[in-house]
Amino acid sequence: MCSDASGVPEKREDIAIRLVGVSKHYRLYPSTQARLKEWVWRPLKRRLGREASPYYRNFTALDSISVELPKGHTTGIIGRNGSGKSTLLQLICGTLQPSEGRVEVNGRIAALLELGAGFNPEFTGRENIFIYAAIMGLSRAQAEKRFTDIVAFADIGAFIEQPVKAYSSGMLVRLAFAVIAHVDADILIIDEALAVGDAFFVQKCMRFLRRFMEQGTVLFVSHDSAAVTSLCDHAIWLDQGSLRMQGSAKALTEHYLAARYAEENASKAAPVPAVTAAAETNIPSPMPAPLDYHDARKSLINASPWRNDLEVFAFKESQNSFGQGGGSISHVALRDAQGQPLRWVVGGEPVSLHVVCTAHLSMDGPIVGFLFKDRLGQTLFGDNTFLTHSELSVEAGQNFEAEFTFVMPTLPQGQYSIALALAEGSQQDHVQHQWIHDALLVESHSSSESTGLVGIPMHHISLQASHAQPAPRATATRSSS
Ligand SMILES: Nc1ncnc2c1ncn2[C@@H]1O[C@H](COP(=O)(O)OP(=O)(O)OP(=O)(O)O)[C@@H](O)[C@H]1O
Secondary structure, eight states: OTTSSSOOOOSGGGEEEEEEEEEEEEEEOSSHHHHHIIIIIHHHHHHTTOOOOOSSEEEEEEEEEEEEEETTOEEEEEOOTTSSHHHHHHHHHTSSOOSEEEEEEOSOEEEEOSTTTTSOTTSBHHHHHHHHHHHTTOOHHHHHHHHHHHHHHHOOGGGGGSBGGGOOHHHHHHHHHHHHTTSOOSEEEEETTTSOSSHHHHHHHHHHHHHHHTTSEEEEEOSOHHHHHHHOSEEEEEETTEEEEEEEHHHHHHHHHHHHHHHHHHHOOSOOOOOOSOOOOSOOSSOOOTTSOOOTTHHHHHTSTTOOEEEEEOOOTTSSEESOOSEEEEEEEEEOTTSOBOSEEETTSEEEEEEEEEESSOEESEEEEEEEEOTTSOEEEEEESTTTOTTOEEOTTOEEEEEEEEEOOBOOSEEEEEEEEEEEEOSSSEEEEEEEEEEEEEEEOOOSOOSSSSBOOOSOOOOOOOOOOOOOOOOOOOOOO
């Protein structure tokens, strides 16, 4: 924000959105009767010169908000339910008018805020695409040029010719995201709660979002502070309609989480019992050798509901991919030590990623690599064959296989994707023959991990009280009189 010390521009043209003293008040009526009395009875009373107190109470959803959101940045908006996030975004989009203050927007906004908002339910998906494109300032020719890409992105098949009112909520999100991704917006406003769907679609949206973020301005609303830290550079925190803090996303989410923990602890009535005795968990000691990837709690966790059950979805060759085509990836699987493909993997256990490729041209030094990504498209880990196997040459028509054996980290609940690539050359300078965005999808159904992006095996954990020391003996002797 331009008001903090994080190097944010102060010049007017560098600001995408400026809010000056913006407030939004609502009138809350206790009943329909009260609403009627306010409309009919109160003006009448006033005309008769009688005192007329209102039949409503004022509620302030947003209170004197002043912020400046710099261009080219991604700003996260966090706050508890009812803190005013949606109200703020609707004011920025212009779908709500402020009761007080001023909203200035410098650029074209596309928003994914409310399901179906921006679409006319009676018109077909096709018609809505053209209407939205026109509202965003695209000419008919430009809209026609992008139509095929929008339809391909939405991937809702023949429903594109159906009225939007017949769409499921998933189809609405698909169409809405496809449209906002293709209308040359300067500012994107995204409520993460709406950017949901199957894992392939979410990954596609996140890839688009990350590309857009390289230049555009994004406002991202989420209840998930980890998502805000991962995607945003700046953040604002709304609390009961007031701006509680603004600044770097990392620092702000740390304060936000600390405050949430403090509030939750304060609301807990029961006192926390003091640790009185040695509380070492049932963990074998001494520590296992460092290279033994053994998690000391493995048997404990694996016998509990927190076992990290990871479902692995089968590889489909037709997945979204690109590349020069000199070679292709024909099969990918996660396998066990016996080479059997796995449908389920348990986090913390060894696994092999097995990749089968076919050379369509002769290749000098093919490189096979993978990236393991979370639902936000953030790479958690990855590797490739370059450092260990740069000497291999293959002839056109020849198959070759790569295998990566590793301990699967324990993964917090959610969806993950493994991207695969077949390249040729060196790590810095190579031809990309095929890159498959979501070659394998993995879903973590249960997990003991609540913090961090992945869990690593803990070799040893202990917690114990120190032995009580005997009180020092008194050295002074009392003299008797
Ligand atoms: N039309 C309205 N009339 C009266 N009160 C409203 C109206 N719209 C919103 N509010 C109130 O304003 C407050 C802020 O609502 P808002 O939807 O902006 O919160 P939010 O932070 O987006 O919440 P959530 O995270 O649950 O979506 C809430 O207390 C809500 O009940």
